[in-house]
Amino acid sequence: MGIAIIRGTLDSMAGSDSVNPSPKLSQEGDQEVESDDNQLRPSGFIACVSHKESATKLEKVLGDQVRVLYGHAGNVRGVSEADVILLCTKPQVAKAVLAAPGIQEALANKLLVSICAGVTIDQLQSWTTPTTTIIRAMPNTPCKIREGMTVLSCGSNTDAMHMRFTSNIFSTLGRCRILDEKHLDAVTALAGSGPAFACVMLEALADGGVMMGLPRDVATELAAQVLQGAARMVLTTGAHPASIKDSVTTPGGCTIAGLLTMEDGRIRSTLARTIQEAATVASTLGRETKK
Ligand SMILES: NC(=O)C1=CN([C@@H]2O[C@H](COP(=O)(O)OP(=O)(O)OC[C@H]3O[C@@H](n4cnc5c(N)ncnc54)[C@H](OP(=O)(O)O)[C@@H]3O)[C@@H](O)[C@H]2O)C=CC1
Numbered sequence: 440m441g442i443a444i445i446r447g448t449l450d451s452m453a454g455s456d457s458v459n460p461s462p463k464l465s466q467e468g469d470q471e472v473e474s475d476d477n478q479l480r481p482s483g484f485i486a487c488v489s490h491k492e493s494a495t496k497l498e499k500v501l502g503d504q505v506r507v508l509y510g511h512a513g514n515v516r517g518v519s520e521a522d523v524i525l526l527c528t529k530p531q532v533a534k535a536v537l538a539a540p541g542i543q544e545a546l547a548n549k550l551l552v553s554i555c556a557g558v559t560i561d562q563l564q565s566w567t568t569p570t571t572t573i574i575r576a577m578p579n580t581p582c583k584i585r586e587g588m589t590v591l592s593c594g595s596n597t598d599a600m601h602m603r604f605t606s607n608i609f610s611t612l613g614r615c616r617i618l619d620e621k622h623l624d625a626v627t628a629l630a631g632s633g634p635a636f637a638c639v640m641l642e643a644l645a646d647g648g649v650m651m652g653l654p655r656d657v658a659t660e661l662a663a664q665v666l667q668g669a670a671r672m673v674l675t676t677g678a679h680p681a682s683i684k685d686s687v688t689t690p691g692g693c694t695i696a697g698l699l700t701m702e703d704g705r706i707r708s709t710l711a712r713t714i715q716e717a718a719t720v721a722s723t724l725g726r727e728t729k730k
């Protein structure tokens with residue numbers, strides 16, 4: 440996930456056209472995310488990993504715009520030299536990484552943005568110093584191609600400049616929204632895990648096409664474009680998904696035949712329960728007893 444964020448950010452800075460050109464402003468209540476502020480952009484990148492082999496791989500993937508460090512000494516050096524630290528380790532190792540010698544001191548008066556599922560702002564604050572500003576972010580893998588969905592939650596000491604800096608980064612990687620932390624487990628399930636669920640649906644739709652004689656590559660292209668097209672109709676027109684479904688459904692036609700088959704398979708409750716179960720597990724991921 441860390442690679443997806445750096446890759447998307449580098450592409451946005453290079454003005455790549457394979458990307459979302461005008462990220463949407465999003466808001467909850469009167470909290471609005473400002474998506475454009477040239478003075479609050481990252482100017483350099485250091486990536487820290489634990490293994491030398493990962494560092495070698497990362498250098499190849501990210502090129503010379505990113506300095507790659509590894510091991511504990513690398514973490515201390517990287518955090519010391521950075522103004523903003525993005526924590527992208529597994530949730531279960533977050534505490535150990537932050538509690539390691541030299542890290543707390545290096546984090547003083549800096550911004551720590553954590554993408555670790557299930558790790559709360561209170562936990563992160565207790566593992567750092569009171570002068571460390573904490574923001575929780577829940578991005579997803581399409582950030583890599585700047586079609587991501589990220590939700591941010593801030594700690595009590597988060598100031599507007601830190602929030603703007605963080606929302607600037609994630610707004611260039613797709614859509615970005617600020618929500619209260621109580622929503623983050625649901626967000627993790629729906630948006631963070633969502634690309635996996637969407638790809639299972641996509642693959643199953645393509646399987647149906649293959650069953651009816653379409654070549655696999657054609658079936659996959661059709662299924663992907665259908666999901667993208669339907670999703671974009673919801674996002675760009677604001678139409679209710681049910682009204683788009685109804686507009687496709689000719690009385691006595693083939694769409695209603697397919698829809699009834701989906702309902703027979705309880706697809707709605709299966710998908711909704713998928714999000715419920717993933718959110719329940721997400722809420723446990725930051726537990727300190729888990730290793
Ligand atoms: N995957 C996803 O779609 C999403 C993931 N997340 C969150 O992102 C986080 C990472 O997930 P994911 O990218 O899948 O996991 P990965 O295992 O792919 O990445 C974890 C990274 O952390 C590094 N790391 C581990 N221990 C240390 C350490 N002690 N010091 C420095 N670096 C270390 C690893 O380096 P090395 O390989 O050398 O060990 C690796 O680069 C998780 O907390 C997850 O909840 C959030 C949203 C979406």
Ligand SMILES: O=C(O)[C@@H]1CCC=N1
Nearest residue numbers: 556627628631632724
């Ligand atoms: O599966 C996980 O735990 C992570 C969090 C969201 C997506 N992947």
